[in-house]
Amino acid sequence: MTRNDGPQKVDIVTRVLAANDRIALENRKRFAADSVMVIDIMGSPGSGKTSLLEATIPRLKETSGTGVIVGDIATARDAWRIALQGVPAIQIVTENFGGACHLEAGTVAEAYGKLDASAIDLLFIENVGNLVCPAEFDLGQDARVVVLSVTEGEDKPLKYPLAFHEADLVLISKCDLVPYLDIDMDSLLENVCEVNPRVDKMVLSAKSGQGMDDWMAWLAARMKMSGKMTS
Numbered sequence: 001m002t003r004n005d006g007p008q009k010v011d012i013v014t015r016v017l018a019a020n021d022r023i024a025l026e027n028r029k030r031f032a033a034d035s036v037m038v039i040d041i042m043g044s045p046g047s048g049k050t051s052l053l054e055a056t057i058p059r060l061k062e063t064s065g066t067g068v069i070v071g072d073i074a075t076a077r078d079a080w081r082i083a084l085q086g087v088p089a090i091q092i093v094t095e096n097f098g099g100a101c102h103l104e105a106g107t108v109a110e111a112y113g114k115l116d117a118s119a120i121d122l123l124f125i126e127n128v129g130n131l132v133c134p135a136e137f138d139l140g141q142d143a144r145v146v147v148l149s150v151t152e153g154e155d156k157p158l159k160y161p162l163a164f165h166e167a168d169l170v171l172i173s174k175c176d177l178v179p180y181l182d183i184d185m186d187s188l189l190e191n192v193c194e195v196n197p198r199v200d201k202m203v204l205s206a207k208s209g210q211g212m213d214d215w216m217a218w219l220a221a222r223m224k225m226s227g228k229m230t231s
C-alpha cells in the first residue's frame with residue numbers, strides 16, 4: 001500500500017456515490033411519471049423484511065397494485081416467497097453484480113424495467129439484509145423503512161446509526177417474542193429517538209398480526225401524501 005492509496009480510495013467511493021445519486025434522481029423522476037410510490041425496506045439479515053411483505057401484500061390487494069423488487073447476495077428465494085402472494089416480484093442477485101451487500105440505483109432501474117409499471121401503485125424494494133451499506137445508496141425511493149427485530153438488542157440504533165438516521169419509519173418487528181427475551185423496549189425506542197428524533201416508530205409482529213393495522217395506516221397516509229394514489 002502506498003501513501004496515495006487512501007485519498008484515491010476516498011475519491012473512487014465519492015465518485016461511485018455521485019454516479020449512484022444521478023441514477024437515483026432519474027429513478028425518482030421515472031417513479032413520479034408512472035405514479036408509483038416506492039418504499040425501500042432495509043434491515044439486518046433475518047430481521048423479518050420478507051415476512052413483513054408476506055403479511056402486508058394480502059392486506060393491500062383491495063386497494064393497490066403492488067410490486068416488489070428484492071435484493072439478496074444469492075438465491076431467488078425471497079422473490080419466490082413474494083410471488084406466492086400473487087404479485088410481480090423481481091429478484092436482484094447481487095453476486096451477479098460483484099456480490100454487493102446493498103442495492104444500487106442502477107440495478108433497481110434495470111429491475112424496474114422488467115415490471116409493468118401501469119399495473120403498480122406501490123413498489124416495495126426489499127434491500128439486501130444489512131444494517132449498514134444500503135443506507136448509503138439512494139435508490140430514488142419515496143420513503144425508507146428500517147425493520148429491526150426485538151432479537152437484535154436495544155443498542156443497535158446507537159451502533160449502526162446511519163440506517164436509522166435515514167429512515168422515515170422504524171418498525172420494531174417480531175414483538176410476539178418479547179415475553180421470551182430480556183429486551184428493554186423503552187430503551188430500544190429511546191435509542192431510535194436519540195439517533196433520529198423525528199422518525200416514525202411502530203412495534204409489530206408479522207406472525208401474530210399485532211401492530212399491522214398501524215403499518216397499513218402509515219402506508220395509506222404515505223400514499224396520500226405522495227399524491228401517487230390512483231385508486
Ligand SMILES: Nc1nc2c(ncn2[C@@H]2O[C@H](COP(=O)(O)OP(=O)(O)OP(=O)(O)O)[C@@H](O)[C@H]2O)c(=O)[nH]1
Pocket residue numbers: 043044045046047048049050051052078128129130173174175176177204205206207208
Ligand atoms: N416469531 C416471529 N418470527 C418472525 C417474524 N417475522 C419473521 N420471523 C422469522 O424470522 C426469520 C427471518 O424472516 P425473514 O422474513 O426471512 O427475514 P428477512 O429480513 O427477509 O431476511 P433476509 O432477506 O435474509 O435478510 C424467519 O424464520 C421468520 O419466520 C415475527 O413477526 N415473529
Ligand SMILES: [Mg+2]
Pocket residue numbers: 049050051078126
Ligand atoms: Mg428477505
